[in-house]
Amino acid sequence: MSNSYNMKEFSSTAIITENVSYPSTLTINTINTKCKEDELEKAYDPFENRKLEHPNSDVRSFANLLKSSLGSGILAMPAAFKNAGTIVGIFGTIILGYICTHCVYLLVKTSQDVSKVSKVPSLGYAETVEAVFATGPRPLRRLSRASRIFIDWAMAFTILGACAVYVILLVDSVAQIINHFFPENGITKTYYCLMFLVPILLFTQIKNLKYLAPFSGFANLLLVLTFMICLYYISTDFPDIAAQPMSVDIGRLPLFIGTVIFAMEGIGVVLPVENTMAKPQHFLGCPGVLNITMSVVVMLYMLMGFLGYVKYGDEAMGSITLNLPTGDDEIPALMAKCFIVLAIFFTYTLQFYVPMEIVWRNTKEHVANKYHNLAQSVMRAVFAILTVIAAATLPRLEQVIGLEGAFFYSFLGLIAPSILDLIFSWERGLGPFKWILIKDVFLIVFGSFVLVTGVTQSIREIVRTSA
Secondary structure, eight states: OOOOOOOOOOHHHHHHHGGGGSSSSOOOOOOSOOOOOOOHHHHHHTTTOOOOOSSSSSHHHHHHHHHHHHGGGGGHHHHHHHHHHHHHHHHHHHHHHHHHHHHHHHHHHHHHHHHHTTTTSSSOOHHHHHHHHHHSOHHHTHHHHHHHHHHHHHHHHHHHHHHHHHHHHHHHHHHHHHHOOOOOOOHHHHHHOOOOOOOHHHHHOOOOOHHHHHHHHHHHHHHHHHHHHHHHHHHOOOOGGGGGGGGOOGGGGGHHHHHHHHHHHTTTTTTHHHHHHSSSSGGGGHHHHHHHHHHHHHHHHHHHHHHHHHHHHHGGGGGGGGGSOOOOOOOOHHHHHHHHHHHHHHHHHHHHHHHHHHHHHGGGGGGGGGGHHHHHHHHHHHHHHHHHHHHHOOOOOOOOHHHIIIIIHHHHIHHHHHHHHHOOOOOOOOOGGGGGHHHHHOOOHHHHHHHHHHHHHHHHHHHHOOO
């Protein structure tokens, strides 16, 4: 989900997880028989064993999940629709929304079920993976720790990839503003990236989340204002709906899928939200917090994508703010461009906090205590510089979004949850006619298809643009 740039936001993950304590290394009681496992599951209720200082109500959990899913990724939806067409885009968004929601459901349900087996009140994504492997078929149990580390690093690089996307959006937005007021400035994209490098290096050295958290509310306010300004410009002189094709070349569909998944997926946020609920049993089910939130997200994403594409057609850019006019009398448009710059910059610094926590958790044991502060500072500087280098190297925003969505989010959001559900269900029953096996294999194949075709098509577009 809205994800990402789901601007989705892993920054929200950092804020939400403040009061949640995840075990760094799970202590799993190996269960030799199905009978003992059933007894353990009945005896232990993870929901009743959660000790939360400030549990969230269903309404607040809905707001947290909605805020995490409805980031500035929604501004990329018109660019997604131009790779699908109006009708294909509408139905494609609905179908992808359903698939993404179901995969989130699989992750949360598996996490809740394996918590009963491993006798742990709550689990994060990586800890869920470790617990599933540790309690799954015996040949897989030796891979439990390695699987947790792999998912940890995959999550870290996924968020860092999103940070690189943020830098590209920052550069494109500032370049538009400066080019309007100073047309003959001669500043290249590389120089714009270097301009942002200094403030990024300074802000990413902030190691305490409480100094970053206040910027979240400010960034969200700016995003809401930007969204409203974009709707104003879209609705002004709105063209005939038939002005844009209902479908386009099927070869562009992987770019559509990758962009939608990138914008919609908030796979790193759902477990922290569920783990901090006063009534976590209300997260799943019908209607349930998850289903209600994702229904709203899909509807808004579909609406923004459709209206933005009808308005701008093939000119739709990676963020709709880049399509807004830059004339001297277009004050609201210039304000929107300035708002998105500030919002994305603060989102970058918040989101950057999460992968640094993951990387440090997996590396600090190899560093002497007296060098911890120095090592963290160097680590943060290196990864911040890498995101800026990636932004300076890669060309157009919408192509990078499609690549990020296809490569990272298809794995973490589609493939991995399906694999976890399959492993957990393997010895516990695959349902009538093995429907769980059939469904999960379909989702794994679909996720793999999105990964391979999306990455291939995105790279082709990047090479074509760079040539």
